[in-house]
Amino acid sequence: SSELTQDPAVSVALGQTVRITCQGDSLRNYYGSWYQQKPGQAPILVIYGQNNRPSGIPDRFSGSSSGNTASLTITGAQAEDEADYYCNSRDSSGNQVFGGGTKLTVL
Amino acid sequence: EVQLVQSGAEVKKPGESLKISCKGSGYSFTSFWIGWVRQMPGKGLEWMGIIYPGDSDTRYSPSFQGQVTISADKSISTAYLQWSSLKASDTAMYYCARRVSMVQGVYYYYYMDVWGKGTTVTVSS
Numbered sequence: 483s484s485e486l487t488q489d490p491a492v493s494v495a496l497g498q499t500v501r502i503t504c505q506g507d508s509l510r511n512y513y514g515s516w517y518q519q520k521p522g523q524a525p526i527l528v529i530y531g532q533n534n535r536p537s538g539i540p541d542r543f544s545g546s547s548s549g550n551t552a553s554l555t556i557t558g559a560q561a562e563d564e565a566d567y568y569c570n571s572r573d574s575s576g577n578q579v580f581g582g583g584t585k586l587t588v589l
Numbered sequence: 590e591v592q593l594v595q596s597g598a599e600v601k602k603p604g605e606s607l608k609i610s611c612k613g614s615g616y617s618f619t620s621f622w623i624g625w626v627r628q629m630p631g632k633g634l635e636w637m638g639i640i641y642p643g644d645s646d647t648r649y650s651p652s653f654q655g656q657v658t659i660s661a662d663k664s665i666s667t668a669y670l671q672w673s674s675l676k677a678s679d680t681a682m683y684y685c686a687r688r689v690s691m692v693q694g695v696y697y698y699y700y701m702d703v704w705g706k707g708t709t710v711t712v713s714s
Contacts, residue, residue, distance in 0.1 A: 511697075512696070512697055512698055512699065513693075513696055513697075513698035514698075515698070515699070515700035515701070517634070519634070524684055524704045524705065524706050524707050525626075525634065525686075525704055526704070527700060527701060527702050530689075530700035530702075531691065531693055531700070532693060532696070532698075566633075568633065568634050570636075570700070570701070571699075572697070572698075572699040575648060576639075576648050577636060577638065577639055577648045577649075577650055578624060578636045578639065578688070578699065578701075579650075580626075580634045580635065580636055581633075582633050583633040583634065
């Protein structure tokens with residue numbers, strides 16, 4: 483299967499920790515990547531590979547992977563982290579596939 | 590600075606053709622795959638397909654095969670997404686993104702590190 487499944491919405495209290503998950507068969511073979519998208523903006527990469535952050539991404543963002551599940555964890559969520567988060571992985575055809583996205587609300 | 594600069598917003602009528610562009614700069618354009626992503630109003634990101642400008646090898650997601658054409662002109666570091674006959678349902682934001690591939694141990698991973706700002710396409714009679 484080339485589908486990736488995410489919870490549609492997650493909420494977290496300011497300063498607390500939240501985990502966003504992504505499930506799919508392709509994650510057994512390829513590490514996923516995570517993208518943050520705020521309203522009216524293009525997506526930006528926040529996590530790639532085993533647990534790598536691009537320059538400029540705060541260290542409160544981290545990633546992990548086990549079996550067919552990839553996870554994005556925000557430790558000490560901030561108001562500015564409120565956004566849509568999408569996982570992505572390569573599929574067997576050489577293309578990529580996105581999860582449906584998770585809307586994160588910071589309370 | 591690595592950049593992908595996309596062409597401007599388009600307003601078209603159903604049945605018209607359209608070609609939007611994505612120009613890369615600040616890196617070797619022929620060495621990285623370029624992908625196209627659709628985002629319909631209020632919806633999530635959808636992967637459309639990908640092209641390797643070095644040899645124009647192209648892969649389409651099943652949902653978009655036959656609906657659009659992805660191409661590239663490496664002489665001007667530009668990738669394209671085109672439609673031969675637009676429909677109202679093509680109304681969306683379209684992003685291009687550079688795909689990086691790496692190996693870590695026995696694992697391969699792929700990610701999109703640079704994105705264009707997007708091109709809005711509106712199809713309405």
